[in-house]
Amino acid sequence: MDFLASDQLRGRGSATPDELAAAKYIAAELRKYGVQPAGDEGGYLQPVTLIKSMIIGPPRLVLRPGYAAPRRATGAPPYVPASVVWTHGRQIVVLRMSRARVSGPLQKIDLAGEPRTVERSAVVFLNAHGGNPREAVRKAADEGAAAVLVPEYPEARERWQEYSSRWPKLSTRVLGTPLGNAVNLAVLSKQASAILEDLPDGTEVMLKAATSAPQVLHTRNVIGKIPGTDPTQADAAILLSAHMDHLGVGKPVNGDSIYNGADDDASGTTAVLELARVLGSGPRPRRTVVLALFGSEELGGLGSTYFREHPPLPLSDFAANLEFEMIGRRDPALQADSLFLTGWERSNLGPALAEHGAHLVGDPHPAENFFARSDNYVLAQKGVVAHTISSYGLHRDYHQPSDDLAHIDFEHLDEAIASLLGPLEWLVNSDFRPEWKAGEKP
Numbered sequence: 001m002d003f004l005a006s007d008q009l010r011g012r013g014s015a016t017p018d019e020l021a022a023a024k025y026i027a028a029e030l031r032k033y034g035v036q037p038a039g040d041e042g043g044y045l046q047p048v049t050l051i052k053s054m055i056i057g058p059p060r061l062v063l064r065p066g067y068a069a070p071r072r073a074t075g076a077p078p079y080v081p082a083s084v085v086w087t088h089g090r091q092i093v094v095l096r097m098s099r100a101r102v103s104g105p106l107q108k109i110d111l112a113g114e115p116r117t118v119e120r121s122a123v124v125f126l127n128a129h130g131g132n133p134r135e136a137v138r139k140a141a142d143e144g145a146a147a148v149l150v151p152e153y154p155e156a157r158e159r160w161q162e163y164s165s166r167w168p169k170l171s172t173r174v175l176g177t178p179l180g181n182a183v184n185l186a187v188l189s190k191q192a193s194a195i196l197e198d199l200p201d202g203t204e205v206m207l208k209a210a211t212s213a214p215q216v217l218h219t220r221n222v223i224g225k226i227p228g229t230d231p232t233q234a235d236a237a238i239l240l241s242a243h244m245d246h247l248g249v250g251k252p253v254n255g256d257s258i259y260n261g262a263d264d265d266a267s268g269t270t271a272v273l274e275l276a277r278v279l280g281s282g283p284r285p286r287r288t289v290v291l292a293l294f295g296s297e298e299l300g301g302l303g304s305t306y307f308r309e310h311p312p313l314p315l316s317d318f319a320a321n322l323e324f325e326m327i328g329r330r331d332p333a334l335q336a337d338s339l340f341l342t343g344w345e346r347s348n349l350g351p352a353l354a355e356h357g358a359h360l361v362g363d364p365h366p367a368e369n370f371f372a373r374s375d376n377y378v379l380a381q382k383g384v385v386a387h388t389i390s391s392y393g394l395h396r397d398y399h400q401p402s403d404d405l406a407h408i409d410f411e412h413l414d415e416a417i418a419s420l421l422g423p424l425e426w427l428v429n430s431d432f433r434p435e436w437k438a439g440e441k442p
């Protein structure tokens, strides 16, 4: 952990040579522990290519001419100009954009009205009648909306200037993985909303922005494996993971520009390495144990997304994933020697580990939605019973240069890892198959 969080590694920036240096170090440690390589070409590393581009001009929403037709049967048709272009910061603010251009036919959904299913690839106008539409937006994106438009709501109006002053960041593409249901989201002013209300469903809508030439970045995962001895458990491997990257070098705070990421997530990486060392040195477990240290988590779980599409064993052969995130400090909301498991109530894995002695409890910060904020979620979305173990107590050094070794509680870290050894040794030698509880699989 000393090395991973040292200034020498410059914060292990996602997809940087510093992340590569961390990866090589981790691979060398795994080799020392007798863990077999499970990356590409017989090595521990699994290289991943990313394509990144930036928005370089204000995004625009275009209602395309020729598709708009008046919807009123009688009287004067509503005023529909031949072509409407709304600009970020003026009639609209664009909060999220996954790629340079998205378009689709307009579908208007009134959240106060009859529930309607989102048509695939539609640009959905969600009228939440002034309420914050966050959840409905997520749902529409998951159902396949190309983009979601919402009328302004009080919070968006208050922050209109702030939102206008910056352009959204495009999601970084992970080569070799399918495009997900990324959220594209624009808030419309009252006037713009009124115009849209009058347009018929099916009107062609496009959200677009000028972007820089795509830049190719290289990241990687480090993957090792301890093969299990019991063929009846060959389809029930256990994945222990953490992310090795952090924010790298950035804006200085109090003269310090290195975002060491000691707690986030050198601590979790250290836990996985220590578990690898112990499990690798004892008798071989009945179940296969895969150890994965992901790259580019901080760019949105990109290393784990690639891993999910190119796993060393079929995903269906993983019985569980435990991700270790930020266990280097105590969570004041918990008893001193405890850790929490995100999504505790969703499966029977946490309670089973606790029964076998883990000082593990439910997440005391449910409003933070940590379950969906780490690599475990990438795998959980594909059905793997996947949780994160953490003791992050919302400390102020989160994503700051001060998340450094000086702020690590080594006694806690040591106890935390030690307390999991017994329960994990039980898990990797048991027949126990963790299961999602009914309706709790994400």
Ligand SMILES: [Zn+2]
Binding pocket: 243, 264, 265, 297, 325, 326
């Ligand atoms: Zn993290």
